[in-house]
Amino acid sequence: MAKKTLRDIELKDKKVLVRVDFNVPLDKEGNITDDTRIVAALPTIEYVIKAGGKAILFSHLGRIKTEADKATNSMRPVAKRLGELINKDVIFVGQTRGKELEDAINALKPGDVLMFENTRFEDLEGKKESGNDPELGKYWASLGDVFINDAFGTAHRAHASNVGISSNIKEAVAGLLLEKEINFIGGALENPERPFVAILGGAKVSDKIEVITNLLKVADKVLIGGGMAFTFLKALGYEVGKSLVELDKVDLAKELLEKANGKIELGFDVLTGKAFDANTEVNVRQFNEIPEDEMGLDIGPKTVERFKEILKDAKTVVWNGPQGVFEMDAFANGTKQVALALADLQGKAVTIVGGGDSAAAVAKFNLEDKFSHISTGGGASLEYLEGKVLPGIACVQDK
Structure with missing residues (x-):
């Protein structure tokens, strides 16, 4: 299965939307107990940074059924841990849409990294993320120039943050982690x-x-x-x-x-x-x-x-x-x-x-x-x- 990857497109000076799988376990104090999924995405994030792209990262975290779930499933501690791992400030925006997010993205410089809030916060008013709401996918696609899907953990789901974005953007490619999953599991089944x-x-x-x-x-x-x-x-x-x-x-x-x-x-x-x-x-x-x-x-x-x-x-x-x-x-x-x-x-x-x-x-x-x-x-x-x-x-x- 030959899929385009981030190596096949120009990233320099581009706003690069990256769907990652940072659905990590948190303890009651909000501390990450296992950062394996964050570490697994580092090669893709570092590639974007080195190529001079403006990395805009987003992920789901946990299940969001009530307003109270938001407090315990914010991406803020994940952004903090990512910053420690890449030894670089990660700009965190606690929104999934709106002027604050748009302004922060437009202010990014090449090599900057921004993470916005849990995509499943959008599911509180109807399943907009997990139901692949057309308007949401189109909106998120409008925030970037190119899209990299590196979240194999949600690849079996058609969500606004993967399928929705890809159908509304000119270039949609695989990240290095997704490429690895395709090569190994797909390769084992095919050849x-x-x-x-x-x-x-x-x-x-x-x-x-x-x-x-x-x-x-x-x-x-x-x-x-x-x-x-x-x-x-x-x-x-x-x-x-x-x-x-x-x-x-x-x-x-x-x-x-x-x-x-x-x-x-x-x-x-x-x-x-x-x-x-x-x-x-x-x-x-x-x-x-x-x-x-x-x-x-x-x-x-x-x-x-x-x-x-x-x-x-x-x-x-x-x-x-x-x-x-x-x-x-x-x-x-x-x-x-x-x-x-x-x-x-x-x-x-x-x-x-x-x-x-x-x-x-x-x-x-x-x-x-x-x-x-x-x-x-x-x-x-x-x-x-x-x-x-x-x-x-x-x-x-x-x-």
Whole structure:
């Protein structure tokens, strides 16, 4: 998918609208507890500054349902943190439209950086931002000369701040982060080096049906662990005790197993407990011996070895979803071993982590620098893996 990027357009002296994904977690005092998303956008912001553009940044933050939500979801602390990271004053305007914002933008000099207020403040009077209100998209587009979309985290949504702006401006291109997501995830789906192995996990099959269906078309193997595995085990006729099962999806799991023609791997065993509790007694159970009063909470040692055996020769790996309840140390080993197996492929394979809980697990095990790419968008990466057209990518002009 060849999309125009910020390298393809002139930025010098231009007012450069940059949609970033600065939806960062804040504590009760309004302090940022994880600045990963801000750091991920720095290459694009620094590129604009060095090219002599006037950077106008905007993002959503949290959910805005009442006036009270505004106080706890302002972009002000984000602008402050960004200024610290780029060692430069970031002009903050606490508005999403109006004369104060327009005057501040018109006063910018080349290399200046301005951030305006949370785009979702516009959702209080009807969903103008998240509903892609035509008038709002047109207004925001009027504030700049060119548009860079660098917010992969919202690429699966058609909002005024991505699709709305792009349809009202002459040049709409991808930032360096969005380009990276397109190259890695899009590249894995369109032209992977083989063997291509997908690893899926998480709680529910229903969350990953379309991902599994799409990956079965392109992957050589699909490894399935986590809670969703038990619906497949039930489909194979195993009793799974108190394990999480979506009974209404058992027939679908059967269909997927038949369609997979041997591509789906579930392993051989699980770690179980009698309760969803960090202190529960842990047992290793083969698939055919899970007691009715126990639940599976992690993949077992034989399954770990099977998955590692498949992964050692892989050339492309996409991982989306933990293999067990990795938040509890007793049930973290399966996810950790998968992460370590992928870390061992550094330099030998393209390894992609699809955001969300998988990214959190990689961070927990301090392995972030061992992967080719860790996606910044959980929901967006999931829909990308489903093979869907993402509005935030489609709105960027083709080369």
